[in-house]
Amino acid sequence: xxxxxxxxxxxxxxxxxxxxxxxxxxxxxxxxxxxxxxxxxxxxxxxxxxxxxxxxxxxxxxxxxxxxxxxxxxxxxxxxxxxxxxxxxxxxxxxxxxxxxxxxxxxxxxxxxxxxxxxxxxxxxxxxxxxxxxxxxxxxxxxxxxxxxxxxxxxxxxxxxxxxxxxxxxxxxxxxxxxxxxxxxxxxxxxxxxxxxxxxxxxxxxxxxxxxxxxxxxxxxxxxxxxxxxxxxxxxxxxxxxxxxxxxxxxxxxxxxxxxxxxxxxxxxxxxxxxxxxxxxxxxxxxxxxxxxxxxxxxxxxxxxxxxxxxxxxxxxxxxxxxxxxxxxxxxxxxxxxxxxxxxxxxxxxxxxxxxxxxxxxxxxxxxxxxxxxxxxxxxxxxxxxxxxxxxxxxxxxxxxxxxxxxxxxxxxxxxxxxxxxxxxxxxxxxxxxxxxxxxxxxxxxxxxxxxxxxxxxxxxxxxxxxxxxxxxxxxxxxxxxxxxxxxxxxxxxxxxxxxxxxxxxxxxxxx
Numbered sequence: 140x141x142x143x144x145x146x147x148x149x150x151x152x153x154x155x156x157x158x159x160x161x162x163x164x165x166x167x168x169x170x171x172x173x174x175x176x177x178x179x180x181x182x183x184x185x186x187x188x189x190x191x192x193x194x195x196x197x198x199x200x201x202x203x204x205x206x207x208x209x210x211x212x213x214x215x216x217x218x219x220x221x222x223x224x225x226x227x228x229x230x231x232x233x234x235x236x237x238x239x240x241x242x243x244x245x246x247x248x249x250x251x252x253x254x255x256x257x258x259x260x261x262x263x264x265x266x267x268x269x270x271x272x273x274x275x276x277x278x279x280x281x282x283x284x285x286x287x288x289x290x291x292x293x294x295x296x297x298x299x300x301x302x303x304x305x306x307x308x309x310x311x312x313x314x315x316x317x318x319x320x321x322x323x324x325x326x327x328x329x330x331x332x333x334x335x336x337x338x339x340x341x342x343x344x345x346x347x348x349x350x351x352x353x354x355x356x357x358x359x360x361x362x363x364x365x366x367x368x369x370x371x372x373x374x375x376x377x378x379x380x381x382x383x384x385x386x387x388x389x390x391x392x393x394x395x396x397x398x399x400x401x402x403x404x405x406x407x408x409x410x411x412x413x414x415x416x417x418x419x420x421x422x423x424x425x426x427x428x429x430x431x432x433x434x435x436x437x438x439x440x441x442x443x444x445x446x447x448x449x450x451x452x453x454x455x456x457x458x459x460x461x462x463x464x465x466x467x468x469x470x471x472x473x474x475x476x477x478x479x480x481x482x483x484x485x486x487x488x489x490x491x492x493x494x495x496x497x498x499x500x501x502x503x504x505x506x507x508x509x510x511x512x513x514x515x516x517x518x519x520x521x522x523x524x525x526x527x528x529x530x531x532x533x534x535x536x537x538x539x540x541x542x543x544x545x546x547x548x549x550x551x552x553x554x555x556x557x558x559x560x561x562x563x564x565x566x567x568x569x570x571x572x573x574x575x576x577x578x579x580x581x582x583x584x585x586x587x588x589x590x591x592x593x594x595x596x597x598x599x600x601x602x603x604x605x606x607x608x609x610x611x612x613x614x615x616x617x618x619x620x621x622x623x624x625x626x627x628x629x630x631x632x633x634x635x636x637x638x639x640x641x642x643x644x645x646x647x648x649x650x651x
Contacts, residue, residue, distance in 0.1 A: 213324025526593030
């Protein structure tokens with residue numbers, strides 16, 4: 140196996156580099172250090188693939204990957220990094236094949252491999268490092284540097300591809316958070332490593348003019364990079380958990396018989412269409428700055444400190460970051476992608492993979508249960524089944540807190556407007572922002588009837604300005620719960636009737 144050689148690995152992606160690849164190979168082999176080399180070719184029409192195959196035949200320490208087409212420099216680097224992890228390499232150097240990255244600088248980055256997790260070749264540490272470049276190329280390079288420094292707070296040369304990675308110190312999952320398949324891979328990946336406090340160091344390099352060929356970065360690639368840079372900046376502002384590295388859900392915890400028929404894995408996957416970026420930013424803002432505050436208030440009022448509580452349909456868990464310090468939360472979701480996001484957001488919480496129709500917990504095993512924006516995705520008969528399952532896992536005096544959007548809630552109206560604008564103005568056809576919402580709240584009577592049929596008594600029904608009329612919030616308890624003594628200015632709920640907004644509810648303090 141290549142990894143048993145324990146040499147540093149040099150990774151070189153190629154496309155139409157036949158005139159460079161053999162010369163680069165010879166220059167690397169002249170260096171006074173044992174190196175393995177991995178070439179990845181994107182089906183170059185000029186015969187580059189055949190040239191690297193000949194090198195691999197001559198040299199047992201040359202390895203090749205052939206892809207079926209031009210899939211992007213970012214995806215090439217991702218595939219090269221993946222190959223290096225798979226084959227046990229601990230030190231990886233990445234570089235271009237056109238000699239804009241001088242081969243002798245490999246020795247300089249290797250000298251820093253013990254001092255940093257990532258070593259970058261910087262074009263901005265020495266005067267005249269871009270001498271010989273044309274004005275347009277200099278302008279693009281300096282603009283990219285200024286934008287990544289200003290928007291992402293990175294002082295480094297974030298758009299260059301000459302790098303050393305200590306793979307034994309960088310969690311493999313860090314690279315799975317990168318979405319770009321093009322040149323923006325470089326600043327997006329570095330932003331993730333920087334955000335997760337990996338040690339990054341730079342060395343100066345001087346880049347000569349491109350030896351052969353022309354720049355492969357066209358106007359469309361530049362535009363995509365600018366869009367990703369702006370979306371990364373905005374996402375970091377309202378949804379920084381998206382970039383946090385955490386170990387993925389253990390494969391042994393995943394139930395292969397659970398079927399995600401509504402497409403929640405796709406919803407929680409990192410989709411970077413313009414429509415999804417806009418929707419994700421709005422949704423993250425709602426969760427973190429509007430919904431979370433209201434959830435904190437209801438959890439504090441209805442669940443005792445330290446209570447064992449199930450978040451049934453937990454999603455990414457952005458709303459749980461405060462209450463996880465107060466109660467013991469287990470996050471349940473049908474989507475493995477959502478659970479991976481949840482672990483990045485709430486690293487200490489427990490997670491369960493499963494369906495809310497068949498919760499993988501024993502009877503009467505949790506004191507409380509809540510969810511937000513889940514019930515509307517099911518039909519009335521399905522909701523009754525879900526509530527019966529909630530009843531099964533709840534302890535005798537257990538309570539539910541359900542955030543359920545009404546037909547004319549502000550978020551429903553707003554997101555309908557966003558969808559209309561994206562489809563009508565920006566021509567985003569067949570745009571689906573989230574799985575279908577089948578059953579929104581029609582009235583308080585509608586909710587009470589559903590809960591009572593499942594054996595719950597609604598003790599609070601709220602629809603208020605506190606969350607900008609986003610959700611109807613329903614608090615219910617099992618019908619068999621013993622009567623509680625009211626505290627000061629509190630009223631016991633009448634049997635079979637919900638308290639209207641403005642009335643005080645019986646809290647856990649009264650019970651204790």
